[in-house]
Amino acid sequence: MSTTDREQGFQPSAAAAPGVKQEDFQEGKRAEAGKLRPRAASTKKRLSNPGASLIAIVLAVLWTIPTFGLVLSSIRPELATKTTGWWTFFADPQVTVNNYNVVLYGGQNNFASYFINTIVITLPAVVIPITLALLAAYAFAWMDFPGRDWLFVAVFALQIVPIQVTLIPLLSDYVDWGLNGSFWPIWLSHSIFALPLAIFLLHNFMKDIPKSLIEAARVDGAGHVKIFFQVLMPLLTPAIAAFGVFQFLWVWNDLLVALTFGAPDTYPLTERLASLVGSRGTEWHVLTAGAVIAMIVPLIVFLSLQRFFVRGLLAGSVKG
Amino acid sequence: MDFLLSADSAGDKLLAMVVAISLFVAVMGILLFAVDRPKNVPSWVVFLAFVGPAGALLVFGLIRPAIITIYQSFFDRTGANFVGFDNFAQLVSTNDLRQVLVNTIIWVLVVPIAATFLGLLYAVVVDRSPVEALAKALIFLPMAISLVGASIIWRFMYEFRADLGDAQQIGLLNQLLVLFGQDPYQFLLNGPWNTFFLIVVFIWVQTGFAMTILSAAIKAIPDDVTEAARLDGVSGTQMFRHITIPGIRPALVVVLTTIAIGTLKVFDIVRTMTGGNFGTSVVANEFYTQAFRQSNAGLGAALATVLFILVVPIVIYNVRQMRLSEEVR
Numbered sequence: 001m002s003t004t005d006r007e008q009g010f011q012p013s014a015a016a017a018p019g020v021k022q023e024d025f026q027e028g029k030r031a032e033a034g035k036l037r038p039r040a041a042s043t044k045k046r047l048s049n050p051g052a053s054l055i056a057i058v059l060a061v062l063w064t065i066p067t068f069g070l071v072l073s074s075i076r077p078e079l080a081t082k083t084t085g086w087w088t089f090f091a092d093p094q095v096t097v098n099n100y101n102v103v104l105y106g107g108q109n110n111f112a113s114y115f116i117n118t119i120v121i122t123l124p125a126v127v128i129p130i131t132l133a134l135l136a137a138y139a140f141a142w143m144d145f146p147g148r149d150w151l152f153v154a155v156f157a158l159q160i161v162p163i164q165v166t167l168i169p170l171l172s173d174y175v176d177w178g179l180n181g182s183f184w185p186i187w188l189s190h191s192i193f194a195l196p197l198a199i200f201l202l203h204n205f206m207k208d209i210p211k212s213l214i215e216a217a218r219v220d221g222a223g224h225v226k227i228f229f230q231v232l233m234p235l236l237t238p239a240i241a242a243f244g245v246f247q248f249l250w251v252w253n254d255l256l257v258a259l260t261f262g263a264p265d266t267y268p269l270t271e272r273l274a275s276l277v278g279s280r281g282t283e284w285h286v287l288t289a290g291a292v293i294a295m296i297v298p299l300i301v302f303l304s305l306q307r308f309f310v311r312g313l314l315a316g317s318v319k320g
Numbered sequence: 321m322d323f324l325l326s327a328d329s330a331g332d333k334l335l336a337m338v339v340a341i342s343l344f345v346a347v348m349g350i351l352l353f354a355v356d357r358p359k360n361v362p363s364w365v366v367f368l369a370f371v372g373p374a375g376a377l378l379v380f381g382l383i384r385p386a387i388i389t390i391y392q393s394f395f396d397r398t399g400a401n402f403v404g405f406d407n408f409a410q411l412v413s414t415n416d417l418r419q420v421l422v423n424t425i426i427w428v429l430v431v432p433i434a435a436t437f438l439g440l441l442y443a444v445v446v447d448r449s450p451v452e453a454l455a456k457a458l459i460f461l462p463m464a465i466s467l468v469g470a471s472i473i474w475r476f477m478y479e480f481r482a483d484l485g486d487a488q489q490i491g492l493l494n495q496l497l498v499l500f501g502q503d504p505y506q507f508l509l510n511g512p513w514n515t516f517f518l519i520v521v522f523i524w525v526q527t528g529f530a531m532t533i534l535s536a537a538i539k540a541i542p543d544d545v546t547e548a549a550r551l552d553g554v555s556g557t558q559m560f561r562h563i564t565i566p567g568i569r570p571a572l573v574v575v576l577t578t579i580a581i582g583t584l585k586v587f588d589i590v591r592t593m594t595g596g597n598f599g600t601s602v603v604a605n606e607f608y609t610q611a612f613r614q615s616n617a618g619l620g621a622a623l624a625t626v627l628f629i630l631v632v633p634i635v636i637y638n639v640r641q642m643r644l645s646e647e648v649r
Contacts, residue, residue, distance in 0.1 A: 049556075052444075052445040053445075055441060055442075055445045056442065056445040056446050056449070056455060059438065059441070059442050059445075059459065060455055060458045060459065063458055063459050063461075063462065063524065063527070064458050064461075065492070066473045066474060066476070066477050066492075066524070067461065067462070067465070067473055069473075069476065069477070069492060070472070070473045070476055073476070081490070082490070083488060083490070084488050084490065085488060085489060085490050085491075085492065085495050086490070086492075087492070087495070113330060116330045116333055116334070117333065119334075119337075120333045120334060120336070120337045123337055123341065124337055124340045124341050124344070127341055127344070128341075128344050131344070131345075131348060132348075132373050132374040132377070133374060135348075135352075135369075135370045135371070135373070135374065136370060136371045136373075136374040136375070138370060139367050139370035139371045140371070143363070143366065143367050143370065144363065145363070145364060145367040148367075151371070151375075155374075155375075155378065158378060158382050158383070159635070160628075160631055160632055160635040161382050161383075161386050161628070162584070162585055162604075162624070162627045162628055162631055163585075164585065164604060164607050164608075164623075164624040164627055165385065165386045165389045165390075165624045165625070165627070165628050166381060166382055166385035166386055166389065167385075167611065167612075167624070168385075168388075168389055168392065168611050168617055168620060168621060168624070169384070169385035169388040169389060169392075170381060170385050171612075178325070179325070181325075181326065182324070182325045182326060182327070182336075183327070183333070183336060183337070183340070184324075184325075184340070187340060188377075188381070189381065191377065192377045192378065192380070192381030192382060193381070193382075195374050195377060195378055196378070196382070199374060223356050223366075224356075224366050224370070225352050225353075225355070225356035226356070249463075249464060252466070253465070253466030253467065253468075253469075254466075255466070255467065255468055255587070255588045255591070255592075256587050256588070256608070259608075259612075260608075260612060265326065265327065265328050270466050270468045270469075270588075273466075273468050273469065273472065273592075274468050274588070274591065274592050277471070277472060277475065277592050278595065281475070284476065284479070284490070287472055287476075288472075288476065290472075291469045291472045291473065294466060294468070294469055295464070295465045295466065295469045298464045298465070298466070299461065299464050299465070301464075302461075302463070302464035303457070303464075306457070306460075310532055310536075313529065313532055313533065314532075314533065314536055
């Protein structure tokens with residue numbers, strides 16, 4: 001038993017994943033043994049079943065076509081996009097980057113400056129909650145304190161609070177303090193809203209680190225601060241990446257918080273896009289290019305860090 | 321120091337961001353240094369230094385405002401006069417607001433079931449295929465796109481051009497209708513089906529999530545079990561019903577409840593697609609409209625409270641299922 005625990009300690013994903021954890025309770029460790037065996041033997045080439053292949057292809061096409069049409073339209077000339085469907089591109093290919101020029105630097109659109117706003121909002125709103133949550137998760141996992149488990153359950157339970165419930169009172173506080181219209185309320189709010197899930201996830205990962213490691217450091221006379229930075233942090237990089245991707249996507253793509261606490265000077269890309277839909281909902285050459293600009297960074301982050309994201313998903317996924 | 325509160329140029333904004341991060345690092349650094357340096361600091365002080373900042377923020381930014389909001393839901397639009405349950409009564413008795421509640425229930429029933437079904441179907445058909453990783457990435461991608469972006473993508477799919485002379489459709493779905501000899505259709509304007517066309521967008525986004533979790537669960541079913549069943553001559557569909565489904569039941573519950581919670585809070589899609597007009601509003605969107613557009617703090621607070629009340633039983637069920645399966649383990 002103890003050896004398995006230790007093995008899992010270095011693979012927090014497997015141990016912390018509710019979706020997976022619950023599966024192998026029936027067969028316990030046999031699941032792991034099964035995974036190690038070459039799968040070739042039992043690989044009943046499912047896709048050789050024509051019905052299954054057909055379903056897979058139909059779904060994949062259905063899921064891809066909407067985005068494809070949008071991206072393709074963003075590089076077609078304004079007139080072509082407005083008068084003909086994007087599928088006519090293949091009969092009459094016309095390509096331009098003008099839409100992107102108009103959207104990024106055109107007077108009223110000026111997506112370049114909203115892009116900056118999104119970056120300015122996102123970085124602190126990812127760094128601050130992760131740091132705070134790491135510290136709290138460490139304390140909940142490795143410090144002895146009366147009532148500790150109780151407090152942890154309370155933090156866990158806070159995941160059920162929908163952020164809508166907090167917005168009206170928070171807004172009036174920010175206005176009272178004169179912070180309104182700056183980035184501070186947005187950073188602060190995103191940080192707060194991320195904490196319950198972040199603490200819960202990181203705590204799960206931390207609990208999986210072998211106790212002997214921590215105790216050995218204690219015996220050597222290391223204090224909690226030292227243990228935290230020198231022993232735990234290096235082991236936690238995958239966990240931090242997992243939650244980091246999560247939080248990054250959440251903040252970058254957020255509309256509600258930015259809209260509630262924001263002002264024209266701080267609005268991110270999402271707000272700009274949403275308001276363009278309202279004011280110029282048929283200007284498809286602008287909307288398509290704008291949407292591509294807003295989604296390009298999260299797509300890159302997502303594709304390059306996909307395995308961390310999946311790990312985060314598997315480790316628990318209720319977000320306030 | 322003006323740029324800290326009212327940054328209007330790109331340089332000022334980036335500077336404010338750097339200042340904010342540095343300030344945060346400095347404060348946390350001093351705090352940790354203070355409890356680490358002296359010998360024999362009481363252990364509760366160290367604990368407080370680690371948990372305190374996060375705890376204080378949670379009390380300030382989640383617990384306290386939640387209580388205030390619930391309290392406010394019993395007051396009128398200015399927050400000055402106590403009105404009892406009037407705001408809640410208004411939700412049930414006004415036609416428009418009742419429509420909002422009905423729509424929310426439709427959303428929360430349709431999205432989790434449809435997304436879970438499609439996600440499971442896809443996870444099963446691509447399992448162990450040679451192109452599994454690529455096939456999954458395609459379904460997965462919408463999760464990285466903002467809901468605003470997804471809404472624009474689908475508005476473009478639904479785009480309508482009146483059928484006048486030689487005007488061409490530029491929305492794919494209406495093009496298909498025309499191709500099959502039908503009249504083009506106003507997907508977003510015509511109730512009650514427009515709500516379902518909004519729901520499609522969220523299903524499109526959430527299926528990837530369901531597929532990911534369920535695929536991991538399917539892979540966790542021990543090979544011996546499927547092998548033994550296969551040797552016993554169990555057919556594909558029987559295998560699915562008697563081996564796969566029971567094996568992934570806990571994961572199914574997690575997926576269904578998680579998507580249901582996300583669905584209750586969906587705001588961006590409704591706001592971007594229709595602005596909540598044409599009978600498509602849902603609680604989360606109506607909350608924003610009432611609280612921040614109509615300045616009706618009381619009704620807004622009541623809607624937020626309703627959202628809270630709807631979420632709680634789903635979360636409790638979710639947690640209980642997790643607990644149950646951990647105990648069995």
